[in-house]
Amino acid sequence: xxxxxxxxxxxxxxxxxxxxxxxxxxxxxxxxxxxxxxxxxxxxxxxxxxxxxxxxxxxxxxxxxxxxxxxxxxxxxxxxxxxxxxxxxxxxxxxxxxxxxxxxxxxxxxxxxxxxxxxxxxxxxxxxxxxxxxxxxxxxxxxxxxxxxxxxxxxxxxxxxxxxxxxxxxxxxxxxxxxxxxxxxxxxxxxxxxxxxxxxxxxxxxxxxxxxxxxxxxxxxxxxxxxxxxxxxxxxxxxxxxxxxxxxxxxxxxxxxxxxxxxxxxxxxxxxxxxxxxxxxxxxxxxxxxxxxxxxxxxxxxxxxxxxxxxxxxxxxxxxxxxx
Ligand code: TXA
Ligand code: MG
Numbered sequence: 325x326x327x328x329x330x331x332x333x334x335x336x337x338x339x340x341x342x343x344x345x346x347x348x349x350x351x352x353x354x355x356x357x358x359x360x361x362x363x364x365x366x367x368x369x370x371x372x373x374x375x376x377x378x379x380x381x382x383x384x385x386x387x388x389x390x391x392x393x394x395x396x397x398x399x400x401x402x403x404x405x406x407x408x409x410x411x412x413x414x415x416x417x418x419x420x421x422x423x424x425x426x427x428x429x430x431x432x433x434x435x436x437x438x439x440x441x442x443x444x445x446x447x448x449x450x451x452x453x454x455x456x457x458x459x460x461x462x463x464x465x466x467x468x469x470x471x472x473x474x475x476x477x478x479x480x481x482x483x484x485x486x487x488x489x490x491x492x493x494x495x496x497x498x499x500x501x502x503x504x505x506x507x508x509x510x511x512x513x514x515x516x517x518x519x520x521x522x523x524x525x526x527x528x529x530x531x532x533x534x535x536x537x538x539x540x541x542x543x544x545x546x547x548x549x550x551x552x553x554x555x556x557x558x559x560x561x562x563x564x565x566x567x568x569x570x571x572x573x574x575x576x577x578x579x580x581x582x583x584x585x586x587x588x589x590x591x592x593x594x595x596x597x598x599x600x601x602x603x604x605x606x607x608x609x610x611x612x613x614x615x616x617x618x619x620x621x622x623x624x625x626x627x628x629x630x631x632x633x634x635x636x637x638x639x640x641x642x643x644x645x646x647x648x
Pocket of ligand 1: 354356357358359360383384385386418420434437439440441443463464465466501502503504505516
């Protein structure tokens with residue numbers, strides 16, 4: 325059974341680094357969502373991580389490192405990658421880059437690809453842990469495969485308590501959505517997953533447009549994480565709902581509720597003041613709360629697409645996709 329360790333306790337980071345160094349599994353907060361960490365250089369630890377997640381072993385993992393220098397030891401950066409790293413690290417951006425010869429990340433963690441996904445998280449607990457361990461940490465979101473990503477330590481334990489060694493409790497995460505994933509691996513910059521860094525911010529830094537994810541939900545994935553039904557609550561979602569149907573719960577956005585809102589079984593508002601950043605931070609915990617309330621169907625109000633709205637709409641489209 326996993327221990328839940330408030331990071332305020334002295335020695336918490338040391339203990340977590342010791343467990344990772346010995347091949348164990350530690351969940352920890354990043355500014356996006358909680359990650360389930362394993363020593364990325366230890367194939368046995370990475371195998372344990374896949375087993376804990378119930379994740380298909382072909383799905384590659386993000387290698388988390390403490391700074392840009394550590395990322396350069398793993399991967400080759402072209403000019404665009406350098407620009408992006410300088411602008412957004414530490415932060416909610418993942419770069420998929422060509423693996424450098426002698427890259428310390430275990431082949432199992434990259435699913436045998438010749439690219440590696442790297443990220444420098446900004447969260448102080450993640451930073452402290454990476455500094456203490458001094459090795460890259462492979463970390464998918466700390467949920468069972470197919471569930472929504474955890475934004476609190478309680479979410480992590482609900483999914484994984486009996487499968488991991490420790491969760492560092494750093495309170496709710498601030499961004500609430502996973503990192504934006506960009507590939508810069510020889511054919512320009514491609515947006516693989518919208519996330520915590522809005523596309524407009526990326527385009528401003530690059531001085532040009534970036535192509536959207538190539539496969540819309542429902543098509544065969546190139547990156548396995550693009551599976552349409554990856555982010556799945558139990559309840560059925562109806563998107564862009566202009567009215568609430570009998571029996572539905574309501575996932576609202578903004579101060580003005582749709583017709584029939586008064587008959588909603590339960591209502592949770594992503595941001596009653598219509599703030600897209602607040603909505604992102606609340607998305608996964610509200611989906612989990614509606615699942616816990618046992619609702620069968622959720623009407624979701626239209627969410628604007630600007631800024632973090634692109635990533636929110638992407639996750640909602642996946643959550644609404646038919647299950648496989
Ligand atoms: O915010 C985040 O990114 C969180 C925190 C913990 O850092 N992590 C996260 O990891 O969301 P995960 O494993 O749930 O999603 C990572 C995605 C997967 O869809 C995976 O397929 C993709 O990154 N990925 C990893 N390596 C890749 C590669 N070499 N090429 C293409 N896609 C890759
Ligand atoms: Mg995930």
